[in-house]
Amino acid sequence: MAKEFRIYNTLSNRTEALLPKKKDHLTFYSCGPTVYSYAHIGNFRSFLTADLILRTANAIGWDVTYATNITDVGHLTEDDLTDPSGEDRMVKALKSKEGEQFVNIWDLARHYTETLVEDWHRLNLREPTVRPRATEHMREQIAAVQKLMANGHAYETDKGVYFSVTSFPEYGKLSGNRLENELEQTVRDVVVDDDKHDPRDFALWKKDDKHLMQWFSPWGWGFPGWHIECSVMAMSYLGETIDLHAGGEDLIFPHHECEIAQSESLTGKPFATVWAHTRFLQVEGEKMSKRLGNFFTVRDLVAPESEGGKGIDPLAVRMTLFSGHYRKPFNFTMKTLKGNVRHRERLEEIIAMVGHPEEGTGDYAGETGTVLAGMYERALEAMLDDLNTPAALAQLFGGTKMILGKGDALDEQARAAARRWLSDMNALLGVVYYDDAPAPAEVEDPLAAQVEPLLQERAAARAAGNWGRADEIRDELSALGVDIKDAKDGTTWKRKQQI
RNA sequence: GGUGACGUGGCCGAGUGGCUAGGCAAGGGUCUGCAAAACCCUGUACGGCGGUUCGAGUCCGCCCGUCACCUCCA
Incomplete structure (x- = not known):
């Protein structure tokens, strides 16, 4: 049809x-x-x-x-x-x-x-x-x-x-x-x-x-x-x-x-x-202009902090730019951008959970697959209806929530279906991973040299039950502008968002 | 002055006649050494006034308000 x-x-x-x-x-x-x-x-x-x-x-x-x-x-x-x-x-x-x-x-x-x-x-x-x-x-x-x-x-x-x-x-x-x-x-x-x-x-x-x-x-x-x-x-x-x-x-x-x-x-x-x-976008409720100080080039937002940018995930910027309908006035705000940085992190979590689509995708098989297939279909229908990107994003969020909710309960068939879904959603919206061009090269974060020894020390303190020292190290890291997260398989860290 | 859009819950933002949009924030809970994250639960809103209809956020009219373009602009 x-x-x-x-x-x-x-x-x-x-x-x-x-x-x-x-x-x-x-x-x-x-x-x-x-x-x-x-x-x-x-x-x-x-x-x-x-x-x-x-x-x-x-x-x-x-x-x-x-x-x-x-x-x-x-x-x-x-x-x-x-x-x-x-x-x-x-x-x-x-x-x-x-x-x-x-x-x-x-x-x-x-x-x-x-x-x-x-x-x-x-x-x-x-x-x-x-x-x-x-x-x-x-x-x-x-x-x-x-x-x-x-x-x-x-x-x-x-x-x-x-x-x-x-x-x-x-x-x-x-x-x-x-x-x-x-x-x-x-x-x-x-x-x-x-x-x-x-x-x-x-x-x-x-x-x-x-x-x-x-x-x-x-x-x-x-x-x-x-x-x-x-x-x-x-x-x-x-x-x-x-x-x-x-x-x-x-x-x-x-x-x-x-x-x-x-x-x-x-x-x-x-x-x-x-x-x-x-339609033109507005920034923080006003027409973008250098005079008002609300003028952003893409580079201002996505360039690493070491190069004077804000180091924001480019795909979060992308998502923000179409989180409103293209034919309606859209107000680009740092608050919205921040929200989309979170959405992007959740997508990264899903990839970590079910694997990257490039590792191979499956059919929309099983119960999970059927639900995800429906979400993709609705997202496509939304896009076919004069590029209704907010409605398509709602489907992306819905599937994200479902996959994160099931977590480890997903079997291999469901994981393969999820990879297929990520691949299809990405082909349509382009916010899950880079699909047409290689991702910008990962640069070694100079902060890592400071962070890694502290994380090791903290891991030792936690293993010994020395919670006081562990929390102290977390505060030190926080002062460096680093957020950490304890998970079953170790502690991860990331820079605090500057927006 | 001309033309075109838009006005939805605390905020953002879908929805063209009856059926839960979604997200963020907020509150409660589960989990966790504590955090964080994640997950679950909680919200009946459509600028105003008329009209059409069994029924209107959704259609029609008027009014109010916001925005854009009318030789810089994506």
């Missing part, structure tokens, strides 16, 4: 079945970041939505051709202008304190691309089929602009080439921003290109022979507009009409609206069947 994958389509404002043009093969494009800084948790909430779509589609047996781009051209902060006085975010980053470490703008782009991919793997996001870069598709972008000019959808001024919005009557169908005068209502105190035909017209090419990144075109030296790269790369790898296009909610307008206008003017065909957008 074929499963139906339902997802909210911004274009129709309805939740509808995702129907790949080619049976059981989804073509999917997700807008990636501009690489001018380390990616923050908000960026990753959006990438994570794409990852969950990929996992859910795979879980019902679909093949997915998944492209997510790297924008390594710094675009002007005022996108509709070709006036080079506007500031480029990558140039701005290069001139900043942080930017001093880079030889040039290309070096900066390379660095932030590499670190993006590192963070991507830390959060257990699966690799896309392709990860195209804007700078590597310059020829196609220029060709697309030429074609748009030839079609009468674009025109040239002294400052650049613009897309003519009036040439595409459906402009506004995605965002609802149809009115010409709305743009004029926005207060702006920047210089506008007076030669533009319509205030809504946006740049396809910007003439600028002073820019740090420039290419030669039929219009002289310059660089492409922001929107054209995604149109070109999506069509290059996925075809003229793609099944699903995703991104953050801020991209609805102007970015995706402009992509539609350009792409459909080029091909005369619908550009994407379904558009999915992830």
